[in-house]
Amino acid sequence: MKQPYLMLWLLIPGPSAPENDIHVYLQPLIEELKELWEDGLQTYDASKNETLRMRAAVLWTISDFPTYANLSELSTKGKLACPSCNKDTCSLRLKHGKKEYVMHIEKNVCDNVIGTLLNIEGKPNNSLKARLDLQKMGIRRALHPMTNGKNKTYLPPACFTMSTKEKEALCNILKDVKVPDGFSSNISRRVNIRERKIAGLKSHDCHVLMQQLLPLAIRSSLPKKIFPPAFFDIVVHLPIHLADEARITGPVQYRWMYPIERYLLTLKSYVRNRSRVEGSIAEGYLVEECLIFCLRYLKGVESKLNRPPRNDEDGPCEIKEEFSMFSSTGRHIGDTKTCTLDRITIEQAHQYVLFNCQIQDLHRSRSEHLSEKLRWLADGPSTIATRYTGFLIKGFRFHTKEREQRRKTQNSGVVVTATIRSFSSTRDQNPIA
Structure with a gap:
């Protein structure tokens, strides 16, 4: 799903979408796809130096929700808004709340949740119309609109919205969050602490926010919240069918919207x-x-x-590859400083080399002529070492804490997964793998 392998087959003109007339524009493409499937096309295979009959088939389509209705000729509005449930869809039309939903599921759900929690102006989930729907349904009487002595409508505070302090705490957490390099964009730019709102999130920002950051940011302030009926629209219902789609179509990276969105941005440029x-x-x-x-x-x-990729390690490196255990040295970035190692660090470095070198049977050798590598191991490491503020190795980027103080990313942590079962003592009955 990379841009060099995406082809622009059709460009529909006009200031508005063709909607149900899209089949008129797709007819030439459909005819060519039928020809490729039924008759095939004689193609040369450069790897085998032979010709073959190439055929093509449509596996699935990637589109937003309104276009899905135009392509499949199914309803995505009203009582039968869910194409998967179809006639079994359980829906209720709200008299006062009228909304329109576009784009993809995860972004809509994220905008829906954040707009409801922060009570952002313009979001209809906690507006007067949403409260009137509660009043008409006869539920949640504590949230019904009230009229004071001056004939002004008053909306009681809801349990599903945050207080001013909770909003500021959430915005401060997202403003100061640091993620690994390449994990996501700079979400802190989308946070407005003064107005206590989050706006301008892209699709992948919503993905990271919903999957990783938001559950941690609101767990202390929102232990249990009940959302209004206006929150549970078709966009919130659609994630129920994601498991069935994954079971039928397989991995999601071949059918989600992220590469399509990036390609659309390229076309707009x-x-x-x-x-x-x-x-x-x-x-x-x-x-x-x-x-x-x-x-x-x-x-x-x-x-x-x-x-080369951004974290390419094949660049210039000043480390000499004397031992085979140091064959993958990586590449340093940033400033270079010379330092003197203390006794504990020297012993740790010496033990690491002895435990990981590939010279066999060193303790059994009785020869008077020792190899040069064996003399290096006996002498131990040098007390003078070179220190870097950043390092690239095996496609990963690592920084020192001092280097990260002026950055929005965090790459100073290292996690090592144990490959053997270890015991803290002879009485330990719960070994750690």
């Missing part, structure tokens, strides 16, 4: 003339394809096809 959006995208796409085709025949030139 091609627009130079806003009055001719479709032409700008088509022209930019053709130029990109021509450049990629030419780059495949250029040798010794760095391009997007052969550019």
Whole structure:
């Protein structure tokens, strides 16, 4: 699902979506797919130096929820809003609450939860219309709208919203959060502590927030909350079917929206003339394809096809590979300083080398002629060492705590999983694996 392997087959013009008329634009594509499946196409296989009959099939489609209705010709609104449940959908139409839902499930659920908890203005889950729906249904009487002596409507505070202090605590936690390098974007930029709200989250930001950060940030302030009926819309219902979809279609990384969104951002960047959006995208796409085709025949030139990854360890390194145990040395980044090791550090380094070297039967050797490596092991490590503020090894990035003080990411922690069962003493009946 990377951009070099995505092809732009069709670009539908117009300021608005075609909705149910999308089949008119997809008809040429469908005819070509039928031809590829029924007749196939004679293709050359460069790896085997032979020709084969290539066939193609549509496994699934990736779209937002409204487009899903246009493609499948199923209803995604009203009483039968869930295509999976269909006629078995249990729904209730709220008289006062009227909403529209677009984009993907996880982002909508995240926006729904955050908007309800922080009581963000413009979110309908705790508005006057939502309270009127509670009053009409005859439930949650403590939350029904009230009228004071000045004929002004008053909304009693709800248990599913946070107090001012709880909102500030949540915003401060998300503002100061640090995640590993490459784990997510800088979510702290989306937090407004002064107005106590979170806005502008992307799809992957919502994924990280819902899966990792939000349960930890609100567990002390929201031990048990009951949301209003307006919260439980079709977007909150759809995650029930995610397990069935995973069982049918397999891993989610081949059918989620994240690579599609990134590709749509790339296509939008091609627009130079806003009055001719479709032409700008088509022209930019053709130029990109021509450049990629030419780059495949250029040798010794760095391009997007052969550019090393961000945490590449094959760069210049000053460490000499004398022992085979140090064959994967990595690459240092940042400032370099020389320091003198204390006695404990020297002993730890010496023991590590002795326990991990690949020279066999050192204690049984009685020869008077010792190898140079054996003399190095006997002499022990040097008291002078080189210290770095960052290091890249095996695709991972590690920083010192001093280096992370001025960064939004945290890469100073190292976790080692034990491969043997260890006992703290002879009385230990619960070994740690």
